[in-house]
């Protein structure tokens with residue numbers, strides 16, 4: 371699959387997911403985005419660019435922090451995500467938020483026009499994220515900060531999923547994924563710069579950043595039930611797997627996941643899983 375076809379597949383997956391994305395009774399992206407914004411701490415009056423903004427997990431906490439004199443621009447390759455975020459900003463009466471459909475890997479925006487660039491669980495979708503980081507350095511004004519999140523990858527990590535789920539997914543099903551998300555390709559793509567914090571710090575230095583900090587922290591993923599979790603998984607990146615599974619395999623995986631996840635609940639209580647998330651922050655070198 372070439373890069374254009376891959377990006378079209380990602381765009382279609384997130385366009386189809388947008389209406390229910392992060393609105394399915396599972397808390398994960400919203401608390402992660404809020405925590406990332408806390409870590410880069412935009413100040414009143416600052417200009418924030420959120421790359422791969424989705425429905426705004428970073429946009430809204432950032433808008434709160436920069437206040438009326440600042441502004442937040444959210445960009446996403448999936449037009450439907452951008453529309454959802456824009457509608458929410460309108461409903462909340464936020465005049466300091468703007469959203470645009472744009473490829474976040476190649477942002478067409480003026481140099482030095484932002485104080486903060488964020489990207490929560492989004493730069494991992496780029497075919498060449500390190501090159502994109504260098505473009506973000508150019509977009510930042512002097513002293514500007516970068517912050518992004520990613521899964522904490524291990525050799526066995528299933529794409530989009532925390533390690534705890536890896537054992538629940540039969541390995542042969544992964545063969546149905548687009549080539550870019552095959553385990554070997556993921557390992558090649560991420561192990562070169564993201565899996566080892568030392569590589570990550572070096573990559574950021576090459577991209578034009580210093581004082582890089584890599585902190586792994588758990589986000590408490592809370593789902594009402596195994597069924598709620600599986601339904602939710604169709605509304606995020608894992609949709610790429612579901613849509614590539616034959617009907618029979620899809621049904622079997624659904625049942626298997628629901629049974630295993632419900633077994634992790636305490637009685638009728640919700641399912642709570644500590645999911646390790648990597649928070650990366652750095653300051654532009656200038």
Ligand SMILES: C[S@@+](CC[C@H](N)C(=O)[O-])C[C@H]1O[C@@H](n2cnc3c(N)ncnc32)[C@H](O)[C@@H]1O
Pocket residue numbers: 377380381384392399400403421422423424425426427428445446447448451472473474475489490491492495496606607
């Ligand atoms: C897992 S979602 C995260 C969304 C949001 N940041 C959040 O935390 O809820 C990944 C997002 O990245 C977007 N994305 C993937 N590739 C992109 C690209 N090349 N340019 C811009 N956005 C992209 C997807 O459309 C999707 O909205």
